[in-house]
Amino acid sequence: MAEPRPAILIVEDEPEIRRFLRTAFGVEGYRVVESATGRRGSIDAGTHKPDLAIVDLALPDVDGIEVIRRIREWSPMPIIVLSARVQERSKIEALDAGANDYVTKPFGIGELLARVRAALRHAVRSPSGTSILRFGNTVVDLEKRTALRDEEEIRLTPIEFRLLAMLAKQLGMVVTHRHLLTVVWGPTHEKDTHYLRIYMKQLRDKLEIDPVRPRHLLTETGVGYRLVLDE
Amino acid sequence: MVSIDKQRKPPAHPFSKIPAIFMGNLQRSWATVLRMNLKRHWVGYAWAVGAAAACTFVGLVMYPRFDLVNVAMVYLLAVVIIALRFSRGPAIAASVLFVAAFDFVFVPPRGTFTVDDIQYLLTFAIMLSVGLIISRLVKSVRRQAAAQAALEIEAETERIRSTLLASISHDLRTPLAVMAGASSSLAESGERLSAAERHALAKSVFDQAQEMSEHVAKVLQMTRLETGAIKVDRDWASLSEIVGAVLARLGERMAAHRVIVELPDDLPLVRVDATLIEQALGNLLENAAKHTPPATVVRVCAQRRGEEVIVTVQDYSAGLSDRDLERVFAKFHRGSVEGAGAGMGLGLAICRAIVRLHGGQTWAERVPGGGTAFRFTLPLEEAPSAPLELASN
Numbered sequence: 263m264a265e266p267r268p269a270i271l272i273v274e275d276e277p278e279i280r281r282f283l284r285t286a287f288g289v290e291g292y293r294v295v296e297s298a299t300g301r302r303g304s305i306d307a308g309t310h311k312p313d314l315a316i317v318d319l320a321l322p323d324v325d326g327i328e329v330i331r332r333i334r335e336w337s338p339m340p341i342i343v344l345s346a347r348v349q350e351r352s353k354i355e356a357l358d359a360g361a362n363d364y365v366t367k368p369f370g371i372g373e374l375l376a377r378v379r380a381a382l383r384h385a386v387r388s389p390s391g392t393s394i395l396r397f398g399n400t401v402v403d404l405e406k407r408t409a410l411r412d413e414e415e416i417r418l419t420p421i422e423f424r425l426l427a428m429l430a431k432q433l434g435m436v437v438t439h440r441h442l443l444t445v446v447w448g449p450t451h452e453k454d455t456h457y458l459r460i461y462m463k464q465l466r467d468k469l470e471i472d473p474v475r476p477r478h479l480l481t482e483t484g485v486g487y488r489l490v491l492d493e
Numbered sequence: 494m495v496s497i498d499k500q501r502k503p504p505a506h507p508f509s510k511i512p513a514i515f516m517g518n519l520q521r522s523w524a525t526v527l528r529m530n531l532k533r534h535w536v537g538y539a540w541a542v543g544a545a546a547a548c549t550f551v552g553l554v555m556y557p558r559f560d561l562v563n564v565a566m567v568y569l570l571a572v573v574i575i576a577l578r579f580s581r582g583p584a585i586a587a588s589v590l591f592v593a594a595f596d597f598v599f600v601p602p603r604g605t606f607t608v609d610d611i612q613y614l615l616t617f618a619i620m621l622s623v624g625l626i627i628s629r630l631v632k633s634v635r636r637q638a639a640a641q642a643a644l645e646i647e648a649e650t651e652r653i654r655s656t657l658l659a660s661i662s663h664d665l666r667t668p669l670a671v672m673a674g675a676s677s678s679l680a681e682s683g684e685r686l687s688a689a690e691r692h693a694l695a696k697s698v699f700d701q702a703q704e705m706s707e708h709v710a711k712v713l714q715m716t717r718l719e720t721g722a723i724k725v726d727r728d729w730a731s732l733s734e735i736v737g738a739v740l741a742r743l744g745e746r747m748a749a750h751r752v753i754v755e756l757p758d759d760l761p762l763v764r765v766d767a768t769l770i771e772q773a774l775g776n777l778l779e780n781a782a783k784h785t786p787p788a789t790v791v792r793v794c795a796q797r798r799g800e801e802v803i804v805t806v807q808d809y810s811a812g813l814s815d816r817d818l819e820r821v822f823a824k825f826h827r828g829s830v831e832g833a834g835a836g837m838g839l840g841l842a843i844c845r846a847i848v849r850l851h852g853g854q855t856w857a858e859r860v861p862g863g864g865t866a867f868r869f870t871l872p873l874e875e876a877p878s879a880p881l882e883l884a885s886n
Contacts, residue, residue, distance in 0.1 A: 351726075368702060368703065368706050370699060370703075454877070455728045455729045455730075456729035456762055456876070456877050456879075457879075459729055459730065459731040459734065459762055460762075460879055462731075462734065463731060463733070463734075473733070474733050474736060474737050474754045474756065475737055475740055475741070475754070476737055480738075480741065481734045481735075481737060481738040481741075482738075483734075483735065483738045483767050483768050483771045484726075484766075484767050484768035484771075
């Protein structure tokens with residue numbers, strides 16, 4: 263019990279949703295700070311300095327995306343977005359504004375807790391990320407640039423390594439197409455989604471047991487990709 | 494004076510506006526109305542002038558051998574035709590023109606507008622009346638036809654609306670009843686229940702809520718597709734990725750079936766809105782899972798055929814009747830044999846609407862050896878050049 267309990271800021275206008283989030287996070291041992299408006303949320307983020315923020319996108323006063331921008335001006339704390347909007351656009355906008363992940367309403371608490379755990383782990387490890395990735399029977403060492411499947415070496419291209427490293431940096435969290443394209447291929451290739459499609463297929467063919475039903479290199483349709491490793 | 498009046502006191506009563514509008518109208522009415530009428534019906538007026546010339550020519554041919562009354566009949570026929578074909582304006586114009594032409598060319602003294610015999614005035618009056626009566630009749634018939642068509646559209650909208658309401662109330666009420674029942678049991682007698690019972694009740698609330706959310710999303714999606722509120726956001730996408738994402742999303746809903754995926758390794762990329770195509774494919778898979786017994790195979794495959802890709806979801810159901818095959822993608826079609834979990838009949842209609850937006854087609858066919866294949870096509874575009882490293886590696 264020596265470790266301080268992580269604090270979570272919840273910016274959400276619906277009291278019923280705040281209530282069940284408070285209960286669920288309380289049971290899991292988190293401290294909870296609640297804000298019912300976007301303005302209040304931006305202030306509470308500054309005064310309470312939580313370890314992670316959960317921000318609803320549809321707030322009554324200011325847009326959730328604005329809240330994310332304000333927090334990002336001074337803090338790298340992980341931000342998870344609650345989005346009721348079905349449109350992919352608002353999710354992507356929130357991610358581009360600095361959110362680390364999203365959960366679409368209605369969601370099961372299990373899904374949200376998993377995202378929160380992944381984001382908090384990332385916050386501890388960042389910025390170096392993880393260098394050893396285990397995919398079932400395959401182990402990739404990002405630092406040494408080696409990949410072994412059942413002790414046998416598999417060749418990954420430099421770009422494949424870079425792509426994996428980018429995903430590993432945000433392990434367990436979604437990384438947008440745009441982000442991957444700009445970082446791996448450069449800003450001029452921001453719209454060349456087909457590069458990603460081709461390289462993700464190659465990576466899956468090399469690393470996944472069943473490339474069509476990937477368990478690690480997951481597709482977030484219309485948004486990006488997510489690297490998930492065995493716990 | 495009117496404008497001063499208007500400035501001084503803003504209209505306190507709606508009627509106070511009427512005289513101003515009325516007076517203003519009087520001054521410019523004729524010229525404006527005529528100009529607008531000419532502009533809208535110029536084809537009709539052109540016909541009236543043309544018909545006058547034609548009738549006069551025919552009359553001149555007839556004149557030596559026929560009675561003047563018969564020449565008048567030719568004009569009368571032309572008035573009827575013009576009145577039938579065009580609106581009132583051209584009909585009146587035709588009547589006046591014809592009377593003038595008839596009078597000038599044929600009625601003695603010929604070559605003048607003077608009328609010797611008073612009886613020709615009657616001819617003029619009749620011609621004008623016929624034109625007016627016919628054009629009025631035509632107008633009312635047209636109006637009735639339009640009203641009838643509007644009524645039919647309204648009836649169809651009403652039918653869809655009532656089917657929609659019926660299906661919504663059925664498909665939403667059941668989960669709501671379960672949720673209300675299960676959650677109230679938890680709230681009121683939770684402490685007397687075993688942990689396993691509590692868990693089961695809570696789980697059923699969650700499952701039903703998710704199902705309801707799916708239903709609502711489908712209704713919204715169908716509405717948005719129909720009203721054209723959906724923008725297709727095309728980008729290069731891989732069908733195998735879409736299939737993988739769909740299977741991951743459906744998870745438990747496909748768990749009872751054996752899903753076999755067959756995708757050729759060299760399947761080209763498609764330029765589509767991946768989110769929409771994922772929905773379309775998901776709806777086909779859900780449909781297969783819903784209508785076939787557990788543990789049967791559902792096959793997902795895609796192949797290239799010329800300039801398009803055919804995506805197929807095949808199940809091993811008893812097979813659909815010819816009528817069902819034809820109608821299965823229609824809205825609210827639930828199949829002849831309706832099961833309890835048949836759903837709203839929106840899934841396949843959404844699939845069709847999405848595929849259409851992409852310029853593809855949807856259809857269902859029986860597969861030799863049993864089962865039904867639900868297929869859709871997506872047009873292929875020339876693939877962009879691959880990144881350089883591919884060549885060097």
